[in-house]
Amino acid sequence: MLLFCALLLVLSGFIPLSALAKIQIYTVDTPPYVIKTGEGLEGLSGEFGKAVATSIKKAGKQQEFEVVWVPYKRALLDVEKNPQSLFFPLGRSFEREYKYHWVLHLDDVDCLLYAVDPKVQIDNLEDLRKYRIGVQGGSAREQELHRYVGKSSKVEAMSDDLSNFRKLQTGRIDIWATRPMFVDEAKRQMQAKGMPLREVRVVKKLFTQSLxxxxxxxxxxxxxNLVQSIFGWGNKKNTVKSPALNAGNFLNGALL
Structure with missing residues (x-):
């Protein structure tokens, strides 16, 4: 982590903002993507950032890149507008397949359905459709949910995914579709404020997301060519195909 922090300082100090030829690397500056600790930066942006920064340093190309820390939604907008840009970590989905160049696979993470009400159970798609489900707006999780339930008003999208935890705790939604790291961060924030927590349990795995x-x-x-020389480049055999719109893809997973 110290290596990554040091490299960020090097990048910030030696790359002027006017150097438009520099390749900007956008990454997310808010928890749980990045968490500041006494030993440096943790979270997905911190962990993957360390790997990305190490690769750039190993290639001796620090002067060619600038790391830009921004909120998630701004990062998505900026990488679409700026031809000289990269962004991580982004979940790969069929809907996003042709919007970006998929440069480097970082990791796979599970997206799960969480509930606090013990009566919430999902045994089929009809069960899923009857619940109010909180999810991050614009995420691959939202896209996947709409595949199963259609454009249902019961899928409630929030720009701040951590806000869904508060809604789950107060009964304003029945299920939260998210990743484990968001649950952990939401718990940490509420515990730091001394707020009581209802027990959160995993109801079912929704899907595995490739970052x-x-x-x-x-x-x-x-x-x-510069990016490819450092990171390689995703190839066509890794493209994502749209899964069949039926219950099998969802229900064949093990019930948790």
Whole structure:
């Protein structure tokens, strides 16, 4: 972690904002993507950032890149607008497949359905459709839920996924579709405020999400070649196909 923090200082100190030829690497600056500790930065942005920074340093290309810390939604907007840009971590989905260059696979994470009410059970798609489900707006989790329940008003999207934890705790939603790290961070924040917590349990696994370092679709050949020399480049055999719209894909997973 100290290596990553040191490299960020190097990048910030030696790359002027006016250097438009630099490749900007957007990553998320809010918990739980990044958590500041006495030993450096933790969370997905911190862990993956360390790997990305190490690769750049190993290639001796620190002067070619600038790390930019921004909120998640702004990062998505900026990487789509800026041809000289990369972003991590982004979940790969069919809907996003042709919006970005998929440069480097980082990790796979499970997306789970959480509840506090012991009466909430999911044995089939009809069960899923009867519950109010909180999810992060614009996420692959939201897209996946709509595949199963359609454009239902019971899928309630929030820009701040951690807000869904408070809604779950107060009974304003029945299920929260999220990743374990968001649950852990939400618990930590509420416990720090001395707020009582209802026990949260996993009802079912929704799907496994593949996280990537992505690039703008209009990146120049010169920049693409530089990025490829450092990180490699995702190939066509890894493209995501739209899964069949039936219950099998969802129900064949083990009930938790």
């Amino acid at each position: 990537w370092l992505v690039g703008n679709r209009d990146m120049s050949d010169q920049s693409r």
